[in-house]
Amino acid sequence: MKMKSLQELESRPGELKVARIRIGSLPDSTEIDIPVLVGEGKEPGPTLLLTALIHGIEIGGYDVINRLMNEELDFTRMKGKVIAVPVVNPFALGVANRFTPQDSADLNRVFPGNAKGTLSQRIANLVAEWLVTEADYVIDYHSCNPPSCVFTIIDEDGTEEVRAKSLGMAEAFGAITVAPSGKLPGTFSGYLSSIGKPVITPELVFSRRFDPQSSDAGVTGTINVMKHLGMLDGNPEPLKETPPFTEPMLYTSVFADTGGFVYLQKKICDSVKEGEVFATVHDSFGQQISEMLAPVEGVVIAFPMAGNQAVTTGDKIAYFASRR
Template sequence: MSDTTATGTPAAQPGRTIETVPVTRVDSGHDLALTVHRLTGARPGPTLVAFGGVHGDEAMGPEEIRRFVSSVDPAELAGTIVAVPVANPYAYAAMSRFTPQDGLNLNRIFPGDRNGSVTEQLAAVLAEIMLQADYFVDFHSSGLYSTVEYSYIMDDGREMATSFGAGLLYHHEPYEGTSSAWAIKNGIASTVCELGGGGQLTDAFLDKAVRQGRNMLKGIGMLAGAPEAIVERQTVMTELVTLRPSKGGTMISHFTPDRLGEVIKGGTVLGEVVDPYTFETLEQLVAPYDSNILVLSREGYTRTAPGDYGFMVGNANTTTTVDELFGT
C-alpha cells in the first residue's frame, strides 16, 4: 500500500486520535472546547461525521457514540470516522435540552455564529466539523423520563437510514436550524437515530446502536460485506405527532417502552396526569389518529411538567414503504 495520496502528500496512518477543538472562553474563565475522536481506516473511503449529546438530557447519545466508535477497528475501516460524543458539554452537565448559559436549543440554530452566544458558537464549530463529511449521523435518544425508537430517512440519506435498520422510519423535511438540515444544504447525506432514553431497556438500546451503526457502515461501503436485514419490514411514517401534557404532576403511562412499535386504536388513553397531592386525574393523553403507531412512551410512573414529551405516535394509515417512497 502506498504511503502517499494521489497528490503526493503523506497518507494518514490507520489508527485513532483525540483532538480538542476550542470554541470560546466563557465569563467563568473556562475554556469551552469540543473533544473530537478520529478513526482513520486502512483503506481509502468516505468520511462519516457522528454527533452525540446535542441535547444534554439525552444521555444515551454519548454512550451510543462511545460504543459504536469503539467497536470499529481501523484496520477494517475504509475511510474516516469523525465523532463528537458530547456536542453540548454544558447542556450535558446540566442534563438539559437547552444550554444553561443562554437558554438556546443547539439543534435549532445551525450553522450558528462564531461571534454569537455560547450555543451559537458551539453550532458554528460543529458546522465546520461537519463540512468534512460525506455522511453525517446524529445520535439522539429521548430525555430523562421517556423512551423512543425510530430513525429519520432523508432524501439524501436513504442508504444510511435503511441499512441502520430501524423498523420505523420518519420522512419529512428537516426542521430549520437542525444539524441534519445544515448537512443536507451542504450536500451531505444524513440521518438521525432516535434510540432509547428514560433509563429504560438501556442495554438493549446500546446494543442496537452498535449493531445497527456497524450495519450502516456496511451500507455506505465503510465496512466490508453486505448490510444484514435487521428487521423484516421497515415502515415509513409521514405523519408524526408529539403529545405533551398541559399540566404537571404524576404521569401514569398505560403503554410502557416495551410496547414501542405497537399499533393502537384511535381514542385510546395512552396515559394520564394525576395530581400527586390530591390524587385527582388532571388530564388524559389520547391517541389522536384512527390508527396509531407508538414511537415514544413512558414507564408506568414518571413525574411530568407542562410541555414535557408525553407520547409520540405516527399515523398508521398514511405509512408507506421505502420503495414506494422513492418510486423504486
C-alpha cells in the same frame, strides 16, 4: 493535541487519532474544548461524521461512539474515514441540562450558527464549518427518556437525492423510522439536508444513563450503515429487541392539555387506533380529570414525560409513528 482546524490533525491509514478543538472559555478564563476522534481506513472511501451530546443530558450517543471508536472498529479493515465528536456541547453536559446554560439556547435549534453570535451559535458554526465540511454522511445520536424504543428520525428537507440517501442509511440502521409531521427551524439534520449531506438521527433510550440494549442497537445500527456505505464488508444485521424498519412513517407528538398524574393505558410498541384512549390524567385527590386520545392510527414509540409521570399543562406525553 489542540487544533485550530481539523486539517491540522495528521491521521494515518489504519490508525485512530484524538484531538481537541477550542470552542470558548468560562468567566475565569478556563478554556473549553470539543473532543474529536478520527479513524482513517486503509483504503479510500466516504467520510462519516458521528456526533453526540448536542443536548447535555443525552449521553447514550457518547457510549455508542466510545464503543465504536475504541472497541468495535478495526480501521485497518475499513474504507474511508470516521470523524467522531462524542461531546458536541460540553457546556450543557457540565450542568446536565438539555440547553446551553450561558445563553439558555437549544443548540439543535440554531444551526448553522454564527461565528460572532451567542455561545450556542458559535458552537453550531464551528461544527458546520470545521466538521460538516469534511463529511459525506452524518449520524447524529440523541436520546429519549424511557419508556421508549430505539427509533430513527429522518429529515424531509433537501433534494430528492439527499432524502433517498438518508432513507437508505435509516433502512440499513434497521430501527423503526419516522419523519416529523411538522418542521422545526435550526435543527442540525435540517441544516445538513439543506446543504446536501445525508443524515439520520437515531433516538436511543435513556437520557442520563447508559442503557446496554440501546447502546447495542446504536453500535450495530451504525456498523450496518457503514456496511451500506461500503466502508465495511458484510451485510447489515437485524437489531435485537428493537422495532425494525418497515417503511418511513410520520412522527407525531402529543402534549398534555391539563396537569396531573398520568396513568398509561398502552405500552411501547402497542398499536393504537385514532381516537383511542392511551392515557388518563388524575388530580391530587386521585380522581380522573382527563382522557388522552391517540391523534393517529399507528404505534406508540415513546412516553418521554421528562421521566416524570406528574405533568404540567403543555408537557410532552407521547410519540406515535403512523403510516403516511
